[in-house]
Amino acid sequence: MSGLSRRGQNLVAAAAVVLLTVLSLLAVGLLGNPAGPGGGGRLVAGCTVPRLAGTEVNVTLTNMGGPVMRPRNGMMGGAMRLTADRGAVARGTVSFLVTNAGSISHEMVILPLPENQVPGTRPVGPDGTIDESGSLGEASGTCTEGSGEGILPGTSGWVTLTLPPGRYELACNLPGHYAAGMYTQLTVT
Structure with a gap:
């Protein structure tokens, strides 16, 4: 990321956070929450x-x-x-x-x-x-x-x-x- 401007680096980091959040939500939706209904397990x-x-x-x-x-x-x-x-x-x-x-x-x-x-x-x-x-x-x-x-x-x-x-x-x-x-x-x- 050294070739990107500071603004470009921030956009890439933000996109990575959004992508990981979406993947986590999909995994919980597909696999279920191992902590049980409502979490808290x-x-x-x-x-x-x-x-x-x-x-x-x-x-x-x-x-x-x-x-x-x-x-x-x-x-x-x-x-x-x-x-x-x-x-x-x-x-x-x-x-x-x-x-x-x-x-x-x-x-x-x-x-x-x-x-x-x-x-x-x-x-x-x-x-x-x-x-x-x-x-x-x-x-x-x-x-x-x-x-x-x-x-x-x-x-x-x-x-x-x-x-x-x-x-x-x-x-x-x-x-x-x-x-x-x-x-x-x-x-x-």
């Missing part, structure tokens, strides 16, 4: 997570020792954890961002917790799972909202619900995971 554990509505509860799923663990007293003693960054939220719209920091697939199911029941005391069936009757929803899809085949290691899933006041149990219900310690309580006020 963020990268979490390898997934583009859209802007989540309401109060956000961040849940982490972990395991130690891989997929095969030695049972203790018929139970898979405490080798797995499901933790939430808060124990209580206000009623209304609640979004759960669930990140699998473990080495095997996990999920999170939201179940009402009766007044007289303590988290972690649901009966475990012969298949190693608990009864999900009454579930309000789940995050069990990799890099997506709602149900799926499990959240793969190093990724996230999410779910948004409207929760009335009460006590809820967040649990992983893949075979053996609940008995291994994958549950916690959330209180909605």
Whole structure:
């Protein structure tokens, strides 16, 4: 551009900016916005997570020792954890961002917790799972909202619900995971 006048250089630069802007808009129009509708998405554990509505509860799923663990007293003693960054939220719209920091697939199911029941005391069936009757929803899809085949290691899933006041149990219900310690309580006020 050394042969162009200063005005000519400015015109070329302005044209380049306009051309790049048009190309960017065309790419978003053709390929879609990876940040989700309205933008605002963020990268979490390898997934583009859209802007989540309401109060956000961040849940982490972990395991130690891989997929095969030695049972203790018929139970898979405490080798797995499901933790939430808060124990209580206000009623209304609640979004759960669930990140699998473990080495095997996990999920999170939201179940009402009766007044007289303590988290972690649901009966475990012969298949190693608990009864999900009454579930309000789940995050069990990799890099997506709602149900799926499990959240793969190093990724996230999410779910948004409207929760009335009460006590809820967040649990992983893949075979053996609940008995291994994958549950916690959330209180909605």
